[in-house]
Amino acid sequence: MIVRIELNQLEKRSNDYFYNDTPFNGEAYDHRDNQLYQVYEITDGIITGSRDYGALQAEGMIKIDYDLLNSGEYFDYEMNQLPYYFQGQPFTGIAYEYRFGFVLAEAIFINSWLVEYISFFADGTGRLKRYEKNDIDITETTGDREWYLEWENNAYKRIESRYLDYAGTAHSGNIKLYFNEQKQIKQVIIKDDYAYVSLLVPRDDLGLDFKTFDDLLAKQDIFADNLSIWSIEDSLFNQWLDRGLLNQVKQLELYHTNVQPLTITKMQQLQSLQQLKISEWKIDENDKPLFIKQQKQRFLELASALFLLKESCSIDVILEDDDENIFEKYLPDDLKQQLT
Numbered sequence: 001m002i003v004r005i006e007l008n009q010l011e012k013r014s015n016d017y018f019y020n021d022t023p024f025n026g027e028a029y030d031h032r033d034n035q036l037y038q039v040y041e042i043t044d045g046i047i048t049g050s051r052d053y054g055a056l057q058a059e060g061m062i063k064i065d066y067d068l069l070n071s072g073e074y075f076d077y078e079m080n081q082l083p084y085y086f087q088g089q090p091f092t093g094i095a096y097e098y099r100f101g102f103v104l105a106e107a108i109f110i111n112s113w114l115v116e117y118i119s120f121f122a123d124g125t126g127r128l129k130r131y132e133k134n135d136i137d138i139t140e141t142t143g144d145r146e147w148y149l150e151w152e153n154n155a156y157k158r159i160e161s162r163y164l165d166y167a168g169t170a171h172s173g174n175i176k177l178y179f180n181e182q183k184q185i186k187q188v189i190i191k192d193d194y195a196y197v198s199l200l201v202p203r204d205d206l207g208l209d210f211k212t213f214d215d216l217l218a219k220q221d222i223f224a225d226n227l228s229i230w231s232i233e234d235s236l237f238n239q240w241l242d243r244g245l246l247n248q249v250k251q252l253e254l255y256h257t258n259v260q261p262l263t264i265t266k267m268q269q270l271q272s273l274q275q276l277k278i279s280e281w282k283i284d285e286n287d288k289p290l291f292i293k294q295q296k297q298r299f300l301e302l303a304s305a306l307f308l309l310k311e312s313c314s315i316d317v318i319l320e321d322d323d324e325n326i327f328e329k330y331l332p333d334d335l336k337q338q339l340t
Contacts, residue, residue, distance in 0.1 A: 105118065131147070156208065173190075175188070227253070229252070234263055280298070
């Protein structure tokens with residue numbers, strides 16, 4: 001981790017730079033008159049290199065303090081952000097923010113829109129706090145790609161990869177991952193085309209030892225004991241089962257997924273599983289009769305599969321419809337009589 005500090009916070013002794021009487025190691029940002037002038041790379045108090053940009057690099061852009069920007073009055077829901085202006089004009093350039101003498105954040109804007117952002121804990125440790133990247137397609141012919149990474153207590157807390165397809169090829173997708181303090185996934189949300197959002201880390205300098213979702217899944221015991229899975233397709237969930245990725249999970253929630261009853265039966269192989277909770281969409285009586293019939297049939301099949309899992313593995317099972325536990329409600333009468 002690189003400590004990033006304002007140059008004026010360092011004490012210069014001869015040609016060496018000190019911070020709190022210690023030779024400084026890191027990068028010192030020299031900004032004058034609200035503009036970044038130079039970034040010095042310092043090792044053991046001695047300048048070993050310099051460049052005219054910070055953590056984010058963009059050639060030929062104006063580099064100003066964040067305080068000089070003004071945000072627009074109205075949130076743009078299509079772009080999903082506020083526009084930013086400098087001297088009354090849509091801002092294109094890099095903005096820098098400082099706190100307690102340390103670099104807090106850097107942000108690249110193109111024509112008023114945020115396209116890349118990186119922030120640090122302003123405590124002298126150099127630890128990352130947040131990274132965001134937006135590949136915005138203003139022509140609406142290929143699609144927008146977005147990444148969001150968040151750290152807490154020196155560990156990644158949240159990662160998102162999103163692709164919104166404008167070309168009509170059904171490749172839109174979204175992965176959201178939430179982690180516990182042991183860097184295990186405690187919640188995963190996978191929507192639409194998984195392949196198009198499998199890249200999780202768009203830069204090589206964020207201190208993560210993986211790039212793609214497959215890289216992450218290759219880690220041992222990557223899923224937490226208490227795991228929530230949202231929106232996953234049955235085929236992908238089966239792949240995880242076959243690879244043994246869920247073998248250590250003790251409490252599992254499947255929230256609005258497409259996991260099939262036969263897959264529920266297959267979960268008998270999860271020796272550590274103690275509780276399985278399935279949350280389904282509540283039946284809307286205003287829907288078409290055929291759709292309501294299909295939903296009720298799914299509830300019946302899920303309840304039957306859960307009963308078999310409960311009886312064979314002594315697992316606590318819950319089937320919810322957003323409001324209440326409907327496990328016994330949809331269990332066939334002959335199986336209800338066997339409940340212990």
